[in-house]
Amino acid sequence: MRISELSRRTGVSIPTIKFYLREELLPPGSPKARNQAEYGERHLRRIWLIRTFTTVGGLDLSSVRKLIQVIEDESLPLAAVYRILDRTMARPPLEPPCPDSVTQARDQVDRLMEQLGWRLLDDSGGATTLVQVLAALRTLGCESDLAFLLPYARAAAALADAELDLLATDDGEPDRGAAVVRGVLLDVASAALRRMAHEQQVLVRLPDAAG
Amino acid sequence: MRISELSRRTGVSIPTIKFYLREELLPPGSPKARNQAEYGERHLRRIWLIRTFTTVGGLDLSSVRKLIQVIEDESLPLAAVYRILDRTMARPPLEPPCPDSVTQARDQVDRLMEQLGWRLLDDSGGATTLVQVLAALRTLGCESDLAFLLPYARAAAALADAELDLLATDDGEPDRGAAVVRGVLLDVASAALRRMAHEQQVLVRLPDAAG
DNA sequence: GAGTAGTGGAAAGTGCCGCTGTCCATATTT
DNA sequence: AAATATGGACAGCGGCACTTTCCACTACTC
Structure with missing residues (x-):
């Protein structure tokens, strides 16, 4: 796959992909000629990851870089991964x-x-x-x-517990990449859900809000 | 009070205050001479509001402007205030x-x-x-x-309920300014608390995280 | 095999945001 | 009288996430 197909399949413009390459958020493709490189599934997934982190997660590129490094570094224990994730968010x-x-x-x-x-x-x-x-x-x-705040805090802890339950996989090793993406997305999701609860209570208690 | 005192007491630099004046985030002081104006408590509070919204709430200046307008517009019913608040956050x-x-x-x-x-x-x-x-x-x-997500959502609703309980005041009219600031700050607080719950669960379930 | 479109790489430019710095005529303070 | 401060106008800056432009080259297309 060459850059134009990468662009078409991700919906990200070629200049932006070049930018990500330059910033080393995206690893270079395997060179086929002086001006020809081959990109693969890994690049597709990586771009999806970057766009998800930035557009859905609201992270800046330096945070994205940090999270990618953490996912890549196989030697890092899962606990450290989560610690960095919590710091980054x-x-x-x-x-x-x-x-x-x-x-x-x-x-x-x-x-x-x-x-x-x-x-x-x-x-x-x-x-x-x-x-x-x-x-x-x-x-x-x-x-x-x-x-x-106490009941809310306990519910939040239960939610985090449920998130960590998802680490269990068929083979022994948990998917660290998925864990990080899930961590980011569930953070955004719970913030959204809390705002929805707020909207709901406003509608219930201040009925003229529908206007 | 003149601009230098306003700056000293808020910790915001004079150029920044001038910038807020230009942007009409801050109303002009009452003119005392061609190059002399008097600022009051209202300006102090307004600057505190702007800085709280931006530094603690993480809002951009256009959101701050919107919220200030909402607080100022006495004719807007409380339900509409909250609706705009939820949209803005x-x-x-x-x-x-x-x-x-x-x-x-x-x-x-x-x-x-x-x-x-x-x-x-x-x-x-x-x-x-x-x-x-x-x-x-x-x-x-x-x-x-x-x-x-259900228990968490219900806890979030209870939290929103408790927030709305705080609207009750001695006189009949709720303080709309306080309601908006509280709305912004409690949003940030609950996000922080949720992350703390996450950190806590990680520490409990992945004990080597303390390293 | 000529022409067109696409490629990787480098470098400069863009648009937005939240300030920050400079200048000036006037006021105030010392 | 000298030093400092003020309000107002306006240009400039630094960071960020791209976007544009240029280039020499390659690859398909007729």
Whole structure:
């Protein structure tokens, strides 16, 4: 398969494919002549992966690069794969406009973790984000008890559990590539589902919303 | 208060404040002389709002502008406010690399809605996203039964319910500004919490993840 | 075998976004 | 009087994800 067919079958323009090649997001095809290379199924799948990560997952290309490296590196244990995945999905914490309140917010999160019986790594991206959000909510003057988050947190844990169940395969080795894609897509899916729940509750409780 | 104090107290640089003024994200101060204007608490709060939406909420300036307009427009009913909020938070659906599978994915989502007893508006941003994700998962060959999403969806609905409970105030009128900020921040918070649940489950089930 | 279309590779250019820097006539502070 | 700050206009920048242009060459098409 040459570049034009690759382009046709993926719906990605030739210049963009060349760009991905240059960026080494896509490995070069096997050269057949000075200006002729052969691309295969692997390239098709790779392009599908890149487009899925960017358009559905909303990731930037540096994140995509990281995830591809992780998938490729067979020596990396699955636990490390997930750790990098979780780091990559968490938006990098830009400094928020709430320098105060952060200490209290951190305490709140610690207490929540305790109530849930969770023990995360220190550099958890999610926890950092949660602290910032709570600090902002406090600055807003909306410093509620976090107990109402508990059932949701447990449901989220159950969801993550179900995701990890999918690792089991017929042969012993789990498909690391599929695990990463699933991780990204389920993250997006659960965010979407939560927003749908929000829309639903708004429709139920503020009936004139249908207008 | 003049611009330098506004800058000092918000931590936002003067050029940036000027930029926000130009973009009409920030209303002009009341002029005191040809080159002197007075800014007040309102400007402080507005800048806090903009920075919170962008740095914590991850919104772009056009979304921020939309949300500010919504908050300002007193005539808009609360239901409409939430509707715009939900539309704004949902990432605009870039065309994904899965032209097929979309029909089946739509059916899956319809069935899920039925099981949940939900009835969303046709143009639900969350539903569109969910369809795309399921189509991608199907292309990946990971087309599981969506039943495992049900408890999570119900917990998400309960969370949204709790959020709407916060609308009640001492006087009759709910604070629409606070409602919007809360909507944005709780969206980010629940995404963070879900990722924390994921990290937690990974640590529990793949114990060597601590390395 | 002449003509056209396609190919890989390099380099420069594009459009958008969120600022940032510069300039200037005027005000304020010291 | 000198130094600093202000508001306003406008050009410029850095990052990102491409897109365009050019080239020498190859491969099908008649």
